Amino acid sequence: xxxxxxxxxxxxxxxxxxxxxxxxxxxxxxxxxxxxxxxxxxxxxxxxxxxxxxxxxxxxxxxxxxxxxxxxxxxxxxxxxxxxxxxxxxxxxxxxxxxxxxxxxxxxxxxxxxxxxxxxxxxxxxxxxxxxxxxxxxxxxxxxxxxxxxxxxxxxxxxxxxxxxxxxxxxxxxxxxxxxxxxxxxxxxxxxxxxxxxxx
Amino acid sequence: xxxxxxxxxxxxxxxxxxxxxxxxxxxxxxxxxxxxxxxxxxxxxxxxxxxxxxxxxxxxxxxxxxxxxxxxxxxxxxxxxxxxxxxxxxxxxxxxxxxxxxxxxxxxxxxxxxxxxxxxxxxxxxxxxxxxxxxxxxxxxxxxxxxxxxxxxxxxxxxxxxxxxxxxxxxxxxxxxxxxxxxxxxxxxxxxxxxxxxxxxxxxxxxxxxxxxxxxxxxxxxxxxxxxxxxxxxxxxxxxxxxxxxxxxxxxxxxxxxxxxxxxxxxxxx
Numbered sequence: 001x002x003x004x005x006x007x008x009x010x011x012x013x014x015x016x017x018x019x020x021x022x023x024x025x026x027x028x029x030x031x032x033x034x035x036x037x038x039x040x041x042x043x044x045x046x047x048x049x050x051x052x053x054x055x056x057x058x059x060x061x062x063x064x065x066x067x068x069x070x071x072x073x074x075x076x077x078x079x080x081x082x083x084x085x086x087x088x089x090x091x092x093x094x095x096x097x098x099x100x101x102x103x104x105x106x107x108x109x110x111x112x113x114x115x116x117x118x119x120x121x122x123x124x125x126x127x128x129x130x131x132x133x134x135x136x137x138x139x140x141x142x143x144x145x146x147x148x149x150x151x152x153x154x155x156x157x158x159x160x161x162x163x164x165x166x167x168x169x170x171x172x173x174x175x176x177x178x179x180x181x182x183x184x185x186x187x188x189x190x191x192x193x194x195x196x197x198x199x200x
Numbered sequence: 201x202x203x204x205x206x207x208x209x210x211x212x213x214x215x216x217x218x219x220x221x222x223x224x225x226x227x228x229x230x231x232x233x234x235x236x237x238x239x240x241x242x243x244x245x246x247x248x249x250x251x252x253x254x255x256x257x258x259x260x261x262x263x264x265x266x267x268x269x270x271x272x273x274x275x276x277x278x279x280x281x282x283x284x285x286x287x288x289x290x291x292x293x294x295x296x297x298x299x300x301x302x303x304x305x306x307x308x309x310x311x312x313x314x315x316x317x318x319x320x321x322x323x324x325x326x327x328x329x330x331x332x333x334x335x336x337x338x339x340x341x342x343x344x345x346x347x348x349x350x351x352x353x354x355x356x357x358x359x360x361x362x363x364x365x366x367x368x369x370x371x372x373x374x375x376x377x378x379x380x381x382x383x384x385x386x387x388x389x390x391x392x393x394x395x396x397x398x399x400x401x402x403x404x405x406x407x408x409x410x411x412x413x414x415x416x417x418x419x420x421x422x423x424x425x426x427x428x429x430x431x432x433x434x435x436x437x438x439x440x441x442x443x444x445x446x447x448x449x450x451x452x453x454x455x456x457x458x459x460x461x462x463x464x465x466x467x468x469x470x
Binding site for chain 2: 021023025026028029032049050051052053054055
């Protein structure tokens with residue numbers, strides 16, 4: 001029902017998430033933000049079971065902040081991703097696993113941009129593009145077809161719009177709007193939301 | 201049939217969809233803090249972890265349900281919270297005159313849907329906790345803080361929380377899984393889709409107080425008409441900067457007959 005997508009370019013990462021917070025068949029909110037800011041240049045996109053998403057994401061968020069307070073410098077995206085994965089793995093075989101699917105996107109001043117795909121079984125993969133949700137079945141092939149490693153921010157935005165167009169055409173559920181953010185060496189910028197009309 | 205996403209196990213709180221059968225696995229009341237983290241930060245230190253409890257279901261002697269219609273919305277005149285008053289247990293109306301809206305303090309009201317006993321318990325605990333906070337810190341806990349506290353404590357109920365603070369009217373929905381959503385209008389319970397149908401059409405920020413009250417009543421009325429597990433009376437609370445004010449409880453049977461009369465009248469004269 002929920003959809004996350006990330007596209008990595010040579011010096012940026014573009015991420016988008018839908019804005020629907022649903023409870024069974026009802027849309028409770030149409031403007032819900034599924035992205036959590038871990039640090040100045042790291043975003044965590046989190047979907048999955050209702051309470052688990054916020055609880056887990058806020059837990060990771062606070063711990064990343066704590067690391068910065070204790071050590072004076074921020075965790076790199078790769079370190080943050082591995083930290084997140086470790087926590088998810090630790091809880092996986094406990095009595096209370098977190099059922100969440102994540103995308104972690106960040107920009108490291110040394111290593112450049114990075115996009116990390118994590119699922120509820122706590123697998124971690126660094127990928128040039130990734131998506132979560134039923135919508136991923138419809139859009140991954142589009143990403144496979146049109147992605148190039150050296151795409152510009154505008155081209156990435158066009159690719160994102162192609163994916164959203166496909167969702168609007170073929171996905172059974174109505175996802176009217178998507179939050180979009182881009183991370184680059186200047187930090188996190190929020191771009192204009194993509195709504196149903198605009199994607200055409 | 202659409203497969204409901206990511207719900208790997210049935211939860212007690214889900215019976216707000218009108219599902220009467222309450223036997224399902226549930227996290228027992230005691231382990232709401234049992235996720236004690238293994239690393240740096242710990243969630244409030246006043247908690248203890250009860251290691252004995254687990255996710256086995258608690259067998260109940262009969263199916264308990266709180267099939268319900270509750271709703272809340274904010275508008276220029278404050279916050280309205282409305283709910284029906286029927287408590288159902290399977291196909292039986294266990295009680296036709298229940299209070300589903302409980303004031304927590306002069307400016308905060310909580311509506312409940314789900315297992316009635318659990319709701320009452322958590323409302324009392326929440327009221328105690330926010331009073332303790334007020335005594336310790338010499339100021340009231342904000343609504344968002346209260347919602348966060350509640351979402352940490354909840355296990356098997358769905359509660360909507362409404363209220364008004366110095367910072368203006370706020371409405372927060374807290375779910376049994378711990379999800380918190382802030383918004384302008386929420387409806388919870390088995391009758392909620394019917395209530396949304398009425399609310400979404402006519403709700404505007406600029407409603408006057410009598411219009412808002414009548415919209416809330418209408419929404420609950422329509423929901424109780426269609427939903428078997430909601431009914432009897434409607435309770436209505438109006439919260440402003442001056443505090444909450446409860447309207448007289450109204451029997452929806454009267455409303456129904458009034459509407460029938462109106463229709464008959466227009467048919468005769470038309």
